[in-house]
Amino acid sequence: MEKQLTQPPPRQLDNLEWVGGHPALDFINTVHAWLGEQPGEEYLHGFPELLRWSRMAGLIGPNGTRALDAGGAAAQAKAHRAALALRADLHRLFHAVAGGRPLDQAALDRVTAVLRDTVAWRRITAEGGNICCGWDFTGAPPAAILGPVVWQAVELLERGPLDRIKECPYDGGCGWLFIDTSKNRSRTWCSMKTCGTLAKVRRFRARQA
Numbered sequence: 001m002e003k004q005l006t007q008p009p010p011r012q013l014d015n016l017e018w019v020g021g022h023p024a025l026d027f028i029n030t031v032h033a034w035l036g037e038q039p040g041e042e043y044l045h046g047f048p049e050l051l052r053w054s055r056m057a058g059l060i061g062p063n064g065t066r067a068l069d070a071g072g073a074a075a076q077a078k079a080h081r082a083a084l085a086l087r088a089d090l091h092r093l094f095h096a097v098a099g100g101r102p103l104d105q106a107a108l109d110r111v112t113a114v115l116r117d118t119v120a121w122r123r124i125t126a127e128g129g130n131i132c133c134g135w136d137f138t139g140a141p142p143a144a145i146l147g148p149v150v151w152q153a154v155e156l157l158e159r160g161p162l163d164r165i166k167e168c169p170y171d172g173g174c175g176w177l178f179i180d181t182s183k184n185r186s187r188t189w190c191s192m193k194t195c196g197t198l199a200k201v202r203r204f205r206a207r208q209a
Contacts, residue, residue, distance in 0.1 A: 013043045013053065019190045021179035023057050024153035025165070028091045029190070034175030047076035047142060050083050059148035064137040071142035079142035086114055086146055090153050094177050097157075098167040115154055118147030168195050 013030075020026040030053060032041030044050050051069060054060045060068070071079070089107040096103050121144045123136045137144055156162075161179065168176045168190035176190035189195045 029176040067137040
């Protein structure tokens with residue numbers, strides 16, 4: 001008897017797979033899908049989710065969380081809108097990278113503007129002869145939360161490995177982005193637990209039909 005395959009449960013923020021291999025790509029992957037079924041389904045519904053995701057990603061700590069959470073509702077809503085706009089620009093850029101296409105200069109300019117607006121909260125310290133780079137959000141507005149992720153994104157664009165960035169394929173995939181760290185660069189899906197399983201389900205149903 002042929003094994004029956006079941007579809008995986010819907011993605012949610014609390015149990016979201018971290019498949020990007022880099023914080024900037026995992027940030028882009030905070031929608032259910034960029035293509036295919038249910039594109040654009042949102043998982044960062046507001047600033048609290050953005051703050052929680054940043055903690056989960058290890059981009060901010062408890063002190064930063066408290067500082068950024070102290071902003072007013074209007075400022076937090078503005079920061080959330082800015083985060084979604086940044087995510088769209090980062091997707092535009094890394095989608096082009098994955099496809100071997102030229103990068104959109106307007107998107108690069110907007111990312112640069114976010115970098116410039118948040119760099120004030122970047123801190124470089126020397127501890128025991130070691131240089132430490134981090135963030136101090138004391139007195140920072142909620143929009144400063146974009147600093148760590150935009151910094152990570154720019155470093156990835158500058159240093160790569162851009163040639164290993166892939167996109168979960170159009171044929172049954174979700175469009176999530178990831179770094180293929182496999183030795184022979186053979187990884188196809190964002191995750192075998194989600195899109196890889198869905199592909200198996202479709203092939204199984206096609207055979208049954």
